[in-house]
Amino acid sequence: NAGVMQNPRHLVRRRGQEARLRCSPMKGHSHVYWYRQLPEEGLKFMVYLQKENIIDESGMPKERFSAEFPKEGPSILRIQQVVRGDSAAYFCASSPDSSNQPQHFGDGTRLSIL
Amino acid sequence: SQQGEEDPQALSIQEGENATMNCSYKTSINNLQWYRQNSGRGLVHLILIRSNEREKHSGRLRVTLDTSKKSSSLLITASRAADTASYFCATRHNAGNMLTFGGGTRLMVKP
Numbered sequence: 323n324a325g326v327m328q329n330p331r332h333l334v335r336r337r338g339q340e341a342r343l344r345c346s347p348m349k350g351h352s353h354v355y356w357y358r359q360l361p362e363e364g365l366k367f368m369v370y371l372q373k374e375n376i377i378d379e380s381g382m383p384k385e386r387f388s389a390e391f392p393k394e395g396p397s398i399l400r401i402q403q404v405v406r407g408d409s410a411a412y413f414c415a416s417s418p419d420s421s422n423q424p425q426h427f428g429d430g431t432r433l434s435i436l
Numbered sequence: 437s438q439q440g441e442e443d444p445q446a447l448s449i450q451e452g453e454n455a456t457m458n459c460s461y462k463t464s465i466n467n468l469q470w471y472r473q474n475s476g477r478g479l480v481h482l483i484l485i486r487s488n489e490r491e492k493h494s495g496r497l498r499v500t501l502d503t504s505k506k507s508s509s510l511l512i513t514a515s516r517a518a519d520t521a522s523y524f525c526a527t528r529h530n531a532g533n534m535l536t537f538g539g540g541t542r543l544m545v546k547p
Contacts, residue, residue, distance in 0.1 A: 413479065
């Protein structure tokens with residue numbers, strides 16, 4: 323069973339460019355979560371999605387950030403017009419349902435803004 | 437803020453010793469989970485303890501939960517150099533599905 327797959331592992335962008343981060347959940351998992359981690363800190367929740375639905379985006383900045391989890395294909399976290407402060411590790415997690423199940427994490431995408 | 441807090445922030449021990457990490461949180465929870473993160477990698481799930489449970493074991497790991505004090509502890513017995521990592525507690529609150537993470541404890545086990 324493949325785990326949560328994220329790509330790319332590393333992404334370098336210049337200020338003003340767009341960043342697209344992809345996440346394929348574990349097989350059988352229909353719930354996807356995105357978190358952001360700054361160096362030496364814990365993870366901060368951004369957004370929670372199910373297929374074709376955003377369930378909770380309370381942790382995601384209102385501007386420049388968007389997320390989707392289409393019927394087919396991976397979940398995408400999109401950051402438009404990136405700024406230096408967007409530099410962080412972005413982790414995706416998935417779970418099979420909304421009950422008392424652990425979330426399984428990918429290895430993250432490390433985004434660096436030049 | 438619902439941010440949990442771990443202590444200590446950093447812990448250095450000798451191989452074979454036990455390591456204890458503590459976590460506190462602020463609001464009522466559905467469950468509490470402990471994760472390990474090796475440098476540059478994602479989080480690996482260790483143990484999930486539900487709000488109606490008080491203690492749970494998994495191999496060399498022992499987790500306790502005291503909901504009256506809003507705290508949890510993770511004990512790693514007979515530590516190994518391979519246990520060197522950052523350990524995070526994360527709480528799932530009744531109001532949502534997301535996890536709220538603490539700042540982590542950085543454990544170093546010296547061979």
